[in-house]
Amino acid sequence: MIRRIAPLLACLGLLVAWQLASLALKNDSFPTALEAIRAIPAVLGDKDSLVNFGASLRRMAIGFAAAVVISIPLGLLMGRSRAVASFFNPLLMVIYPVPKAALMPIIMLWLGVGDLSKTLVIFLGVSLPVIYHSFEGAKAVEEKMLWSGAAMGLSAVQRLVRIVLPAALPEILTGCRTGLVLALITMITSEMIARQSGAGNILFNALDMGQYDTVFAMIIIVGAMGIVLDALFERLRARLVRWSEPQFDIPLSFS
Amino acid sequence: MNGRAITSDLLLGMIPIVLLVALWQALVSFGYAPVTLLPPPGQVFSRMAQQLLSTTFQQEIAATLFRLFAGFSIATVLGVTIGLAAAVNPAVNAVVRPIVRVLAPLPKVALYPALLLLVGFGHQSKILLVTFDALFPILLATYYGASTVEQKLIWSAMAAGTPPREILFKVVLPAAAPSILTGCRIGLVISCIVVFLAEMITSTDGLGHALVTAARTFQAVDMFVPLITISLVGLILNGLLELVRSYLLRGFPEA
Amino acid sequence: MIEINQVSQVFQTSARQDHLALSDISLTIQDGAFVSILGPSGCGKSTLLYIVGGFVRPTRGAAKMKGRAITGPGPDRGPVFQEFALFPWKSVLGNVMYGPRQQGIKHAEAEAQSRALIEMVGLKGFEDFYPKELSGGMKQRVALARTLAYHPEVLLMDEPFGALDAHTRTRLQNDLLNIWERDRKTVLFVTHSVEEAVFLSDKVVMMTRSPGRIREIIEIDLPRPRRRTELLLDPRYQKYIVEIERMFDDSGEGE
Numbered sequence: 001m002i003r004r005i006a007p008l009l010a011c012l013g014l015l016v017a018w019q020l021a022s023l024a025l026k027n028d029s030f031p032t033a034l035e036a037i038r039a040i041p042a043v044l045g046d047k048d049s050l051v052n053f054g055a056s057l058r059r060m061a062i063g064f065a066a067a068v069v070i071s072i073p074l075g076l077l078m079g080r081s082r083a084v085a086s087f088f089n090p091l092l093m094v095i096y097p098v099p100k101a102a103l104m105p106i107i108m109l110w111l112g113v114g115d116l117s118k119t120l121v122i123f124l125g126v127s128l129p130v131i132y133h134s135f136e137g138a139k140a141v142e143e144k145m146l147w148s149g150a151a152m153g154l155s156a157v158q159r160l161v162r163i164v165l166p167a168a169l170p171e172i173l174t175g176c177r178t179g180l181v182l183a184l185i186t187m188i189t190s191e192m193i194a195r196q197s198g199a200g201n202i203l204f205n206a207l208d209m210g211q212y213d214t215v216f217a218m219i220i221i222v223g224a225m226g227i228v229l230d231a232l233f234e235r236l237r238a239r240l241v242r243w244s245e246p247q248f249d250i251p252l253s254f255s
Numbered sequence: 256m257n258g259r260a261i262t263s264d265l266l267l268g269m270i271p272i273v274l275l276v277a278l279w280q281a282l283v284s285f286g287y288a289p290v291t292l293l294p295p296p297g298q299v300f301s302r303m304a305q306q307l308l309s310t311t312f313q314q315e316i317a318a319t320l321f322r323l324f325a326g327f328s329i330a331t332v333l334g335v336t337i338g339l340a341a342a343v344n345p346a347v348n349a350v351v352r353p354i355v356r357v358l359a360p361l362p363k364v365a366l367y368p369a370l371l372l373l374v375g376f377g378h379q380s381k382i383l384l385v386t387f388d389a390l391f392p393i394l395l396a397t398y399y400g401a402s403t404v405e406q407k408l409i410w411s412a413m414a415a416g417t418p419p420r421e422i423l424f425k426v427v428l429p430a431a432a433p434s435i436l437t438g439c440r441i442g443l444v445i446s447c448i449v450v451f452l453a454e455m456i457t458s459t460d461g462l463g464h465a466l467v468t469a470a471r472t473f474q475a476v477d478m479f480v481p482l483i484t485i486s487l488v489g490l491i492l493n494g495l496l497e498l499v500r501s502y503l504l505r506g507f508p509e510a
Numbered sequence: 511m512i513e514i515n516q517v518s519q520v521f522q523t524s525a526r527q528d529h530l531a532l533s534d535i536s537l538t539i540q541d542g543a544f545v546s547i548l549g550p551s552g553c554g555k556s557t558l559l560y561i562v563g564g565f566v567r568p569t570r571g572a573a574k575m576k577g578r579a580i581t582g583p584g585p586d587r588g589p590v591f592q593e594f595a596l597f598p599w600k601s602v603l604g605n606v607m608y609g610p611r612q613q614g615i616k617h618a619e620a621e622a623q624s625r626a627l628i629e630m631v632g633l634k635g636f637e638d639f640y641p642k643e644l645s646g647g648m649k650q651r652v653a654l655a656r657t658l659a660y661h662p663e664v665l666l667m668d669e670p671f672g673a674l675d676a677h678t679r680t681r682l683q684n685d686l687l688n689i690w691e692r693d694r695k696t697v698l699f700v701t702h703s704v705e706e707a708v709f710l711s712d713k714v715v716m717m718t719r720s721p722g723r724i725r726e727i728i729e730i731d732l733p734r735p736r737r738r739t740e741l742l743l744d745p746r747y748q749k750y751i752v753e754i755e756r757m758f759d760d761s762g763e764g765e
Contacts, residue, residue, distance in 0.1 A: 010353035029372040083267060090268035091275070097489020098482055099448040102455055102463065105470035106478050109292055185362040192364070192456050193467075204456075207368045215368050222365040230360035407595035410565045413583040415609035415660050429599045506599045506640035 011227075029212050036216035043217050049202055056187055056198040059115055063122025064183040071130035071179075072172055076164055078131070079138020092128065100125040101189035113196050118187070125186030126179040133175025137168030173237040180233050184226050294476045302476045303483060316484065318461040319450055322378060323488075326385025327446040334390050334442070335435060338397025342431075343423060355394065363387040367453060381453040381461075388449045389442035396438025400431030433507050436500045443496055447489040451481075462488075512539040512562060512664065512696070517571035519557050519722075531557050533721035535571070539696060541663075546699045546707035547715045548754070554722030555700045556668050562698060563589050563666050575664070585613065588662030592669040594649040596641040602628060602652050603637040609660030627655040632685065647678035654686070664696040671706070683709060684738060691735050704758075708732075708750045709741060716757065726757060 019033040031039075043049060078085040104121055111117045141164050149159045165172075191200025199222055206214035276296050282288045283295040290298075306312040341351040366387060370380040404427050412426045413419070454463025462481040469477035519532040531554040539545050547555045560566040562573050564583040573580045575587065588609075596605050606627055610620035628637055631651040641649055650670055657665065671679045683706060690697060701707050707714045708730055716726040730750060732741065741747040 006349075006353035007356045010357045014354065014357065027373070030369075082264075086264035086267045087271060088268075090265075091271045093490065093493075094272065094486055097444050097447045097493070098486045099451045099455075099463075102451055102466060102482060102485075105466065106475075106482075109470075109473070109475065109478075110288075181360050181362065185364055188362055189364050189452050189456075192367075193452070203365070203368050207371065212372065215372070219365050219369055223361045226360045226362045226365075227357060405593070405595060407589075407591045407593055408597065410560075410563070410583060410589060411591070411595045411597075411656070412608070412612075413565075414563065414585065414587065414589050414657075414662075416585040416612040426597070429597070432599065504599075506597075506601070506642065508598070508642040 029210075031213045031216050035213045036220055039213040039217035040220060043202070043214060043221065052197050052202065053199060055115075056191065059119045060122055060183045060187045063119045063187075064126050064180060066119075067123045067126035067179065067183075068130055068176060071127045071175075072134050072165075075131040075134025075172075075175075076138040076160060076168060078135045079141070079168070080160065080164060085135070092131065096128060099189075101186050101193060104190045104193045108194060113194065118190060118194075118198075121190045122183050122186050126183050129178040129182060130172070130175040133178070134168060134172045137171025137175075138164050140171070141167045170241045173241060177230065177233050177237060180229055181226055184222075184229060188222060290475075291473070292475055294479070299476055299479045299483070303480050306480050307484075312465070312480075315460055315462055315465050315481075316488070319454065319463070319485075320488070322381045322385060322453075322461070323446050323450045325378070326382045326450065327389050327443060329382070329386045330389035330442055330446070331393055331439060333386070334393030334438065335397045338394045338435075339401050339423065339427065339431075341394075342398050342401035343427065355391065359391045359395070364449070364452065367456060371457065376457060376459075381450060381458070384453050385446050385449050389446045392441040392445065393435070393438040396441070397431060397435045400434025400438075401427050403434075404430040433504055436496075436504065440493065440496055440500070443492055444489060447485060447492070451485050511541055511576060512537075512698070513574040513577075514538070514558070514562070515571050515574070517558070517561060517568045517573060519554065519561070519566070520569045530721035532561075532568070533723050535722070535724055537715060537724065537727075539698060541696055542694045543713060544690065544697045544699065544711045545713045545715060546701055546711040547717060548701060548704065548707040549717030549722070550719050550758075551702060553717045553719040555702075555717055558722070559589075559666050559668050559698060559700050562664075563587055565589075585609065585660045586662055587664045587666055588657035588660065589666045589668065590650070590653050590657050590670045592672045594641070594646075594653045596649060596653055596656070598641055601638050601640055602633065602644070605641070605652055606655045606659050609656060613660055624655070624659055627659055628652075630689065631655045645678075646674050647682060650674065650682060651685075654689075658689075662695070664698060667697060667699045669700050669702070672701070679706075680738065686710070687736060704751055704754050708747060708754070709736065709738065714754065716754065728754065 015033045015037075022030045022032040074088070078088055100121055103124065104117070107117045107120055111120070145163055145167065146159055149163045154162060187198065188200040188203075191198035192204055193200075195201050195204060199218065203215060203218045203222075206212075206218065279293070279296050283290060283293055337347075337351060340347045342348070363384065367380070367384050370383050374380050374383065408430055409422055409426050412422060417425055450461070451463040451466075454461035455467050456463075458464040458467075462485050466478055466481040469475075469481075514535055514537040517532055517535045518530070521529045521531050523529045535558060547558060549555045557566060561568050562575075562580065564580045564587065580587075597608065600608065603621070603624055606624040607620045610623055611617070615623070625637060628634060631654055633648060633651055633655070636644065636648065641652065644652065654670075671682050674682065687710065697710075699707070699710060711730050714728045714730060715724055716728065717723065718725045728750070732744070732747060732750075
């Protein structure tokens with residue numbers, strides 16, 4: 001019981017700490033937690049920002065889905081074939097430290113400010129962790145399991161789909177979980193950089209206009225989205241791979 | 256693996272990178288992309304060489320590196336300390352676990368506006384953002400490594416006369432080193448990415464700022480240079496960390 | 511002298527179930543005796559060893575060493591584990607030196623002693639190797655040297671040769687007896703191999719499973735020093751083995 005509500009207690013604790021800190025600092029640009037929470041309905045009640053939000057989420061979903069569909073097969077192939085792995089690895093290593101959201105200005109230059117640019121950036125942001133985890137998962141599949149499969153008459157493609165995919169599933173889903181949080185982060189960051197629309201834009205507009213409680217209300221909303229998305233995906237993951245060893249249950253997320 | 260296999264792997268890995276540059280050149284040469292939008296690779300690389308020698312650009316790199324290292328170092332110290340404490344002390348664990356569970360999937364970049372308001376637009380806000388983002392992978396990896404230390408290693412050390420308070424530094428820390436260094440590697444790449452993004456969102460210097468400045472004036476060549484630079488910085492730092500890692504872990508299998 | 515007094519051990523296997531691993535064990539081990547604890551897997555024989563080591567606190571009863579209650583691990587009782595439990599970050603020499611250094615012996619002296627011990631276990635020339643570079647048999651030799659290095663009065667050997675192939679196993683059994691003949695330390699040796707127990711011991715303690723109880727204590731009255739090739743032809747040796755095997759058969763214990 002305590003285990004289940006512990007994260008809620010932690011949220012509450014963090015909010016209380018925030019409240020106390022802002023009361024102690026008495027800084028105009030640092031509203032209390034209560035003030036920020038009170039500002040949430042106003043932000044969500046605004047029709048424009050809701051539409052904006054919806055559009056952001058739609059792009060995020062499309063970018064994430066496209067990345068997953070392409071990255072999983074690629075990662076699995078890399079994991080099972082050394083040639084494919086050594087073909088792609090250096091390229092991926094070069095791309096790895098490049099901030100994907102930083103490509104926004106260049107992609108906007110080519111493809112304009114429309115949905116395509118924004119979705120493409122999210123796609124790029126999600127792809128790498130999913131490829132990496134699928135790769136690691138496929139690489140770790142027991143060779144003898146594949147031999148057994150071959151002995152039962154499965155073709156190479158069948159072995160990939162019916163043995164490698166399920167065996168690597170726990171690892172793949174870990175990648176997807178990281179990717180999901182990354183999709184959200186890339187979306188917000190690219191909106192902060194492009195300053196066209198979306199949650200990132202609302203955040204910085206409010207900052208520019210000195211509406212500090214809106215800024216902090218937005219931070220709560222975005223943070224809650226991250227936490228809820230992650231928790232939902234974790235439930236899905238736990239159902240899908242009930243057979244696997246219990247995993248470390250905290251995700252690694254990064255921008 | 257023999258030398259020839261490594262060479263052929265390397266050659267294979269160069270193919271997609273060479274193809275990418277060739278495609279890039281072809282797009283420009285055959286007039287599919289105007290030079291203002293996609294400058295030819297030769298032009299970008301010569302500009303890059305020229306910039307690397309100029310003092311102003313070196314200062315941008317220095318600013319970025321300073322923030323990167325400051326943030327990454329704080330994250331490493333905090334992450335390893337908290338991770339170890341949570342692994343060996345049940346009371347700390349009970350508090351840290353739920354808080355990390357909530358904060359890890361939170362898109363840290365959303366906190367950036369709050370950091371700007373609280374500590375200003377200078378170095379501190381960027382360093383803090385890097386710290387927040389790099390902290391969790393390092394903390395989680397440390398926690399995981401320290402809580403899976405083989406019990407019999409600890410028993411062996413205790414039987415040899417090691418007092419309980421020294422076990423942490425003499426056994427748990429070195430035994431968790433492989434995991435901690437893996438966390439640091441992820442944290443380092445994240446630091447590269449985050450520092451660049453923070454500089455893009457708001458800054459007066461640094462590589463990210465250089466990209467934004469170029470984007471405002473539609474200098475396509477100058478937009479590519481900072482991106483390639485941060486990729487190189489990431490590769491070089493990763494290589495250095497790999498050296499440290501293989502030295503520190505020389506006794507461990509598969510290091 | 512080690513006295514084990516009415517020791518019972520209960521493990522909580524799940525929220526609902528308790529598992530009685532050891533039930534009411536009383537046993538006295540004389541100084542200089544080589545005593546084996548023999549039993550099927552899951553009979554709690556290792557747990558009994560861990561209790562003497564001070565690694566595990568018994569649920570009921572107590573163990574005493576030289577009349578003093580055992581409350582924790584100490585350098586008077588040196589363990590050798592089946593898993594070797596060598597420190598992977600230390601070389602062979604570093605591992606063996608760990609105990610003496612922990613006892614406050616000067617570096618040069620500790621090194622000289624350790625080198626002599628490494629030679630004694632037959633690993634001269636491997637001082638600077640890391641455990642990962644050694645075979646299983648060599649690792650167990652290092653583990654034995656590491657434990658002997660801090661001069662424990664009692665050796666606690668937890669199925670030390672269980673992970674080795676048959677050939678290496680017999681060689682190590684011979685070498686262990688040769689080393690033991692020099693100073694005749696007290697040895698408590700856990701094994702599930704009847705031949706191993708009879709070949710090595712003065713006394714074999716047979717245990718039953720679930721709950722772990724002492725079934726029979728058999729004095730092995732065979733001349734020392736023992737030679738394997740002579741013993742294999744000795745009817746008394748064969749009789750001990752057949753006798754013990756029969757007892758296991760009768761109770762349906764065996765493996």
